[in-house]
Amino acid sequence: MVPIKDLNREVAQDIRYILMDIDDTITTNGKLPAAAYSALWKLHNNGFVVVPVTGRPAGWCDLIARQWPVDGVVGENGALAFWEEEGHMKRMFHENAVNNTHHTLQEIKEKILLEIPGTRIAGDQFSRMFDIAIDFAEEEPKLSLTVAQKIKEMCTNMGAIAKVSSIHVNTWMGQYDKLSMAIRFLEKQCNYNDKRDNQQVLFFGDSPNDEPMFSHFHQSVGVASILDYKEMMKILPTYITSFKGGEGFSEGVDTLLSAKGITNYS
Numbered sequence: 001m002v003p004i005k006d007l008n009r010e011v012a013q014d015i016r017y018i019l020m021d022i023d024d025t026i027t028t029n030g031k032l033p034a035a036a037y038s039a040l041w042k043l044h045n046n047g048f049v050v051v052p053v054t055g056r057p058a059g060w061c062d063l064i065a066r067q068w069p070v071d072g073v074v075g076e077n078g079a080l081a082f083w084e085e086e087g088h089m090k091r092m093f094h095e096n097a098v099n100n101t102h103h104t105l106q107e108i109k110e111k112i113l114l115e116i117p118g119t120r121i122a123g124d125q126f127s128r129m130f131d132i133a134i135d136f137a138e139e140e141p142k143l144s145l146t147v148a149q150k151i152k153e154m155c156t157n158m159g160a161i162a163k164v165s166s167i168h169v170n171t172w173m174g175q176y177d178k179l180s181m182a183i184r185f186l187e188k189q190c191n192y193n194d195k196r197d198n199q200q201v202l203f204f205g206d207s208p209n210d211e212p213m214f215s216h217f218h219q220s221v222g223v224a225s226i227l228d229y230k231e232m233m234k235i236l237p238t239y240i241t242s243f244k245g246g247e248g249f250s251e252g253v254d255t256l257l258s259a260k261g262i263t264n265y266s
Contacts, residue, residue, distance in 0.1 A: 028245030036246030059127025223248030
């Protein structure tokens, strides 16, 4: 990883698509700071395609697609994508997504809650369609990354897919991830061709569940909090910001705009 300040003008000129994780990438301590929300508007007002790619649930994605300055949102780690089109909410679901009432997921949930002290179902579970989210660090008591890894291993040993974010362990059935649905959405809605346009994407993330994105997109940014997870990750981003969370995202956006010679920050 090299400092985001090393993003040069030549690379910046090609960037058209901005993808980003949400929790601890554009949020700080669970809140969306003014600097990060302002950064989203700067991107939107300057013609970038802006798409959050998150583990957050369908219910959150509906709100984000309606109220944030974004072109769409990929949610539940790639199970779905929502966007507005001609005054209507549009939705796309991955064909491999399995409803979270699936018996294996329910068995996993009960086993984790029974055998790992302090675990609990994420507070946003009620608005999820396809995954089970185990909260290890969003609410108190906050548990360690060692516990999160144990939860992940329990999920995979029982036949599910699981990813560790900065706050949850998400587990689901079916082969999909953030990357596959992000590409599918961009191709469907944004005249994107992955072979042609990969270099035009800049992705921001912060944790292990962002590794598929870091691996695929040549230009990627980790906010400084990614250092907390460095030992758990095989793939790291190209750049790193000097600030954590939303302030790091804002730093990265301002660096990009400056490198492109954009001075209209309104």
